[in-house]
Amino acid sequence: xxxxxxxxxxxxxxxxxxxxxxxxxxxxxxxxxxxxxxxxxxxxxxxxxxxxxxxxxxxxxxxxxxxxxxxxxxxxxxxxxxxxxxxxxxxxxxxxxxxxxxxxxxxxxxxxxxxxxxxxxxxxxxxxxxxxxxxxxxxxxxxxxxxxxxxxxxxxxxxxxxxxxxxxxxxxxxxxxxxxxxxxxxxxxxxxxxxxxxxxxxxxxxxxxxxxxxxxxxxxxxxxxxxxxxxxxxxxxxxxxxxxxxxxxxxxxxxxxxxxxxxxxxxxxxxxxxxxxxxxxxxxxxxxxxxxxxxxxxxxxxxxxxxxxxxxxxxxxxxxxxxxxxxxxxxx
Ligand SMILES: Cc1ncc(C[n+]2csc(CCOP(=O)(O)OP(=O)(O)O)c2C)c(N)n1
Ligand SMILES: [Mg+2]
Numbered sequence: 056x057x058x059x060x061x062x063x064x065x066x067x068x069x070x071x072x073x074x075x076x077x078x079x080x081x082x083x084x085x086x087x088x089x090x091x092x093x094x095x096x097x098x099x100x101x102x103x104x105x106x107x108x109x110x111x112x113x114x115x116x117x118x119x120x121x122x123x124x125x126x127x128x129x130x131x132x133x134x135x136x137x138x139x140x141x142x143x144x145x146x147x148x149x150x151x152x153x154x155x156x157x158x159x160x161x162x163x164x165x166x167x168x169x170x171x172x173x174x175x176x177x178x179x180x181x182x183x184x185x186x187x188x189x190x191x192x193x194x195x196x197x198x199x200x201x202x203x204x205x206x207x208x209x210x211x212x213x214x215x216x217x218x219x220x221x222x223x224x225x226x227x228x229x230x231x232x233x234x235x236x237x238x239x240x241x242x243x244x245x246x247x248x249x250x251x252x253x254x255x256x257x258x259x260x261x262x263x264x265x266x267x268x269x270x271x272x273x274x275x276x277x278x279x280x281x282x283x284x285x286x287x288x289x290x291x292x293x294x295x296x297x298x299x300x301x302x303x304x305x306x307x308x309x310x311x312x313x314x315x316x317x318x319x320x321x322x323x324x325x326x327x328x329x330x331x332x333x334x335x336x337x338x339x340x341x342x343x344x345x346x347x348x349x350x351x352x353x354x355x356x357x358x359x360x361x362x363x364x365x366x367x368x369x370x371x372x373x374x375x376x377x378x379x380x381x382x383x384x385x386x387x
Contacts, residue, residue, distance in 0.1 A: 105268025201232020262290030
């Protein structure tokens with residue numbers, strides 16, 4: 056399915072929202088306003104936007120430690136997301152999850168996950184459950200090149216295959232697991248080659264091209280929704296900032312400045328803006344307006360989140376365990 060002007064505009068806006076969210080979160084973290092680690096998604100925006108625009112609203116996703124971009128692209132409310140990062144009671148998890156554990160069931164976001172690879176089997180379970188319930192929604196699991204070395208990845212792929220689970224595995228191959236280059240952590244170049252080992256299809260796409268990601272995802276989703284089993288989509292992409300935080304290269308010289316610059320030269324937002332202009336979908340002036348509007352949205356969301364009340368110690372034990380009536384021992 057090729058991208059209509061409306062789809063191109065949608066991809067563009069979602070990518071800008073992600074970039075601005077991440078840059079602002081990075082600044083707030085660097086100046087000490089936000090607690091904890093932040094794994095920023097800047098550079099990878101085309102993947103989240105391309106996949107999410109190709110999904111239906113009721114489709115479900117599982118995310119990762121680098122998950123803000125997925126949730127923003129799935130329609131995450133910016134105020135509730137910033138509130139979660141700030142540890143406010145108005146956050147998606149009442150301020151108890153933080154950056155790596157945002158969960159928004161109403162958006163079909165079954166959780167980001169600080170455990171590398173942890174979301175992959177959850178997506179398979181969700182996909183199986185949807186089919187069991189007679190729903191034709193699918194589940195998408197995002198994960199990185201590093202996560203594809205984790206046991207849970209392999210078990211989840213095998214199980215999805217034998218169950219013909221309606222799940223799309225999306226590998227964001229940004230070529231690093233923390234500070235280890237891909238060629239040093241695995242002996243394959245394309246993670247999607249691993250799909251064949253479990254008996255399903257693996258495809259690759261340029262993860263710096265949102266339209267290409269949208270098209271490849273649309274095709275894959277149509278097949279997965281038919282119930283013929285999983286597909287793995289590998290997006291070739293790159294993170295601009297360090298593994299965590301907003302510094303570019305970090306303290307340890309694990310990647311060259313020239314490498315970062317080469318990827319930035321292929322920036323996905325610049326690329327879609329060039330398309331929008333050449334195809335006469337948006338003028339430069341309109342593009343500037345989109346940026347200004349989204350900047351305003353981010354500023355308002357941050358101001359609201361900052362003014363929101365912090366998570367209350369009284370809520371510490373709520374939403375933590377589910378205790379059924381029959382097994383209620385009174386212990387929570
Ligand atoms: C089970 C587990 N092992 C190790 C870690 C520490 N860790 C956090 S992120 C990360 C690298 C993950 O790499 P990748 O899956 O490629 O994701 P990326 O950070 O590149 O987005 C590691 C090893 C963890 N959080 N969980
Ligand atoms: Mg990686």
